[in-house]
Amino acid sequence: xxxxxxxxxxxVMIVPSTSFAAKIAEVSRAIxxxxxxNREPVNDLETIPYGEKTIYFFTEVLNADATTLTHLWTxxxxxxxxxxxxxxxxxxRTWSSKQIWHLTPGEIKVQVLDSxxxxxxxxxxxxxx
Numbered sequence: 001x002x003x004x005x006x007x008x009x010x011x012v013m014i015v016p017s018t019s020f021a022a023k024i025a026e027v028s029r030a031i032x033x034x035x036x037x038n039r040e041p042v043n044d045l046e047t048i049p050y051g052e053k054t055i056y057f058f059t060e061v062l063n064a065d066a067t068t069l070t071h072l073w074t075x076x077x078x079x080x081x082x083x084x085x086x087x088x089x090x091x092x093r094t095w096s097s098k099q100i101w102h103l104t105p106g107e108i109k110v111q112v113l114d115s116x117x118x119x120x121x122x123x124x125x126x127x128x129x
Contacts, residue, residue: 021062023090027112027121033058047126050105051112055125057110058095065089069120070094070113076106104128 032048033042033056041058048055057071065086073081075097083096100108105127112121 023043023063023065024112025067025069025120026062027059027088027106028062029058030110030112030123031058031109031122032056032108032125033095036095038048045125046124047097047128048100050103050108050127050129051101053099053101054097055096055100055108056097057123058093059112060092060093061087061112061120061128064092064114068115071122072111072116073098074109074111075103077109100127103127 005017027085031041032045033043034045034048034052034054036056036058037041041044041056057073059071061069067087069085069087071081071083072079073083081096081098083095085094087094098108108125108127110123111117111119
């Protein structure tokens with residue numbers, strides 16, 4: 001009887017924490033790019049010349065099925081956009097874009113936020129002369 005009680009306690013305490021634990025979304029790639037080929041970014045930029053028309057922010061996320069992520073875009077620390085992105089699989093590739101032809105040299109930053117506004121990833125891009 002004592003063994004049955006111990007086995008039951010073990011099952012109640014251990015199994016839920018391992019089998020039913022919530023998945024934590026993880027960003028495996030976060031990349032600024034100028035275009036795509038076969039749904040993959042063609043470059044990974046840290047700097048872009050002034051006058052470029054469009055920039056994309058590509059994100060590959062793991063363990064985030066049936067959730068929403070947000071790309072929070074800022075330019076010189078001023079928010080310019082919040083783009084909500086639906087995630088429909090445990091491995092999902094997605095992106096958002098911004099027209100930047102009118103921006104003077106400075107810094108663009110994108111933060112990837114989960115549904116509770118926790119920062120999962122952050123990347124910066126310089127606009128040069």
